[in-house]
Amino acid sequence: xxRKIYYTLAIIASITAIVTSIVLVFLLHDxxxxxxxxxxxxxxxxxxxxPAIIGLLVFILLFLYIISFILTTKIIEPIKFTTQxxxxxxxxxxxxxxxxxxxxKPFIKTIELQKKEIEDYIERLKKAEKxxxxxxxxxxxxxxxxxxxxNGFAEMIxxxxxxxxxxxKSAAIIRKEGNRLLELIDSIIKLSQLEDLNIGxxxxxxxxxxxxxxVLANLTPKAREKNVSLDLTGxxxxxxxxxxxxxxxxxxLVDNAIKYNKFGGxxxxxxxxxxxxxxxxxxxxxLGIPTEDQGRIFERFxxxxxxxxxxxxxxxxxxxxxxxxxxxxxxxxxxxxxxGEGTSIEVHLQK
Numbered sequence: 647x648x649r650k651i652y653y654t655l656a657i658i659a660s661i662t663a664i665v666t667s668i669v670l671v672f673l674l675h676d677x678x679x680x681x682x683x684x685x686x687x688x689x690x691x692x693x694x695x696x697p698a699i700i701g702l703l704v705f706i707l708l709f710l711y712i713i714s715f716i717l718t719t720k721i722i723e724p725i726k727f728t729t730q731x732x733x734x735x736x737x738x739x740x741x742x743x744x745x746x747x748x749x750x751k752p753f754i755k756t757i758e759l760q761k762k763e764i765e766d767y768i769e770r771l772k773k774a775e776k777x778x779x780x781x782x783x784x785x786x787x788x789x790x791x792x793x794x795x796x797n798g799f800a801e802m803i804x805x806x807x808x809x810x811x812x813x814x815k816s817a818a819i820i821r822k823e824g825n826r827l828l829e830l831i832d833s834i835i836k837l838s839q840l841e842d843l844n845i846g847x848x849x850x851x852x853x854x855x856x857x858x859x860x861v862l863a864n865l866t867p868k869a870r871e872k873n874v875s876l877d878l879t880g881x882x883x884x885x886x887x888x889x890x891x892x893x894x895x896x897x898x899l900v901d902n903a904i905k906y907n908k909f910g911g912x913x914x915x916x917x918x919x920x921x922x923x924x925x926x927x928x929x930x931x932x933l934g935i936p937t938e939d940q941g942r943i944f945e946r947f948x949x950x951x952x953x954x955x956x957x958x959x960x961x962x963x964x965x966x967x968x969x970x971x972x973x974x975x976x977x978x979x980x981x982x983x984x985x986g987e988g989t990s991i992e993v994h995l996q997k
Contacts, residue, residue: 792823833963840970880917885924903930
């Protein structure tokens with residue numbers, strides 16, 4: 647870049663000198679021709695002013711050199727410094743900017759911020775890819791297990807290996823595993839919809855308490871199977887939200903509390919307003935969650951006790967759906983659990 651500037655200035659200086667010389671010759675010719683009247687005299691005059699022309703040319707060159715020096719110092723050098731250190735900046739090294747280049751600090755800061763944004767974006771892509779792979783692997787496993795069971799018992803009935811009572815038991819297992827598959831697929835669809843950024847919010851004013859009453863009424867038969875009592879307390883609590891999602895949130899919380907409760911246990915649901923929040927608190931008297939597992943309980947397909955989850959028909963997606971719904975409503979979710987005593991999940995939703 648410096649060479650280009652120097653070449654340009656040199657060309658400008660040369661052109662300027664030539665033009666100046668030509669102009670001077672014509673001016674002098676017009677001035678002296680009436681008095682002298684011959685070419686020889688004009689040449690003589692030109693030779694006489696040649697030192698002045700050379701002096702003017704030297705002055706022009708010096709002037710242009712000073713300009714080039716200023717340009718180099720004030721413009722080119724900072725750019726050179728930046729380009730030479732750009733690799734260090736991008737690699738995360740701490741580049742010390744000399745005081746003379748103070749004006750470059752905002753530019754370098756911008757590069758560092760853009761670098762951070764790109765790194766964060768790449769990290770999110772890597773995380774999303776990892777989640778996708780894990781999700782695919784988990785779904786494949788979750789689908790394969792009940793399908794294998796269904797296929798095995800169906801084959802026993804088909805070949806006549808299971809007859810009478812055995813055939814009835816085999817059919818019941820097929821039905822149970824089929825329901826498990828339907829529940830898993832339904833949960834995956836709901837989770838996929840929640841993760842779709844283009845989904846419409848369709849928020850409206852909702853009273854949480856009647857929704858809680860409906861959900862508990864729908865889950866009462868399932869609770870009776872385990873002799874689990876359901877208790878709803880609270881009062882009118884109005885928020886802005888998506889009705890279908892809030893119904894799914896409450897259903898998953900209460901259903902989860904029933905599934906992982908002990909026989910003869912209790913599930914308490916408390917719905918009430920608090921300042922600018924609507925609170926939903928679901929507590930159970932189950933076995934509780936170990937401390938080391940509590941940080942991962944809202945992850946997809948994560949189960950504290952896989953064998954127990956399989957036995958009660960858990961998909962490992964219920965609490966993950968709850969978490970996504972809460973985040974969709976810009977709310978917060980809190981978990982409190984003690985092994986052997988039970989679990990309490992509290993959801994805070996904006997009014």
